[in-house]
Amino acid sequence: MRTFSSLNRLPVFDVCTGSRLGEVCDLCISEKGEVKSLLVKTVSLFSVKKQLPIDSVECFGVDCIMTKKERLIPFCSDKIFTFFHKQSIEGTPFFDKNGEILGRLKDVYFLENLGMIVGYELTDGFFSDLLEGSKIIRTNTPPAIGKDAVIVTPERVRGGFHAYLSKLPE
Incomplete structure (x- = not known):
């Protein structure tokens, strides 16, 4: 990977x-x-x-x-x-299917022999990354990529603000 x-x-x-x-x-x-x-x-x-x-x-x-x-x-x-040239998606906002913003695209994880993207590294900004770290989300279903946003169904979210939310009592 x-x-x-x-x-x-x-x-x-x-x-x-x-x-x-x-x-x-x-x-x-x-x-x-x-x-x-x-x-x-x-x-x-x-x-x-x-x-x-x-x-x-x-x-x-x-x-x-x-x-x-x-x-x-x-x-x-x-x-x-x-990422950087025509129709660039770097920094594009990622939303889940419920309309919640997950962050902005920073990097992708992919299987080089298949070309399949298995994860996305998202950021909430420089200071947020320093304090909480960037988020890595994993999906099994293909995203909907558009010029304005990417819609995903995350399987797992690791790091960032979501990791702290999962530890809060309900």
């Missing part, structure tokens, strides 16, 4: 030639909450961003990612959400 923050800025190498193809600069997430590809900023005179489909990655290493050069495809932002 990986987080986007652990992949961000990792170099991408061609497994056949050993040449550096670029570095990871973003995640491409579908409307159903699946990581479809990594966005790679290529090494060239004019850096171009290309997509590397998750199923085209040969190896997710600790220090780099291995693939074949021909597996990089042009970046297409249609129906794709990213």
Whole structure:
């Protein structure tokens, strides 16, 4: 299991030639909450961003990612959400199905070989994170991702204000 923050800025190498193809600069997430590809900023005179489909990655290493050069495809932002680029979801508010705000998106946890997101790290802001910590929610059902909000059905919530609420007497 990986987080986007652990992949961000990792170099991408061609497994056949050993040449550096670029570095990871973003995640491409579908409307159903699946990581479809990594966005790679290529090494060239004019850096171009290309997509590397998750199923085209040969190896997710600790220090780099291995693939074949021909597996990089042009970046297409249609129906794709990213962290930092077009249709960015970083900082997007997360709500549960009951209309309660859970926090704003800070990071995602996903299974790199499947591209399945298994958890979301949420924040209530810098000072709240210092005092209470950020929240990690886990879901089994796909979220509803929109340009203004993400609606989830959390299975478990760990950390943050919700952890303190669960300890209060009813």
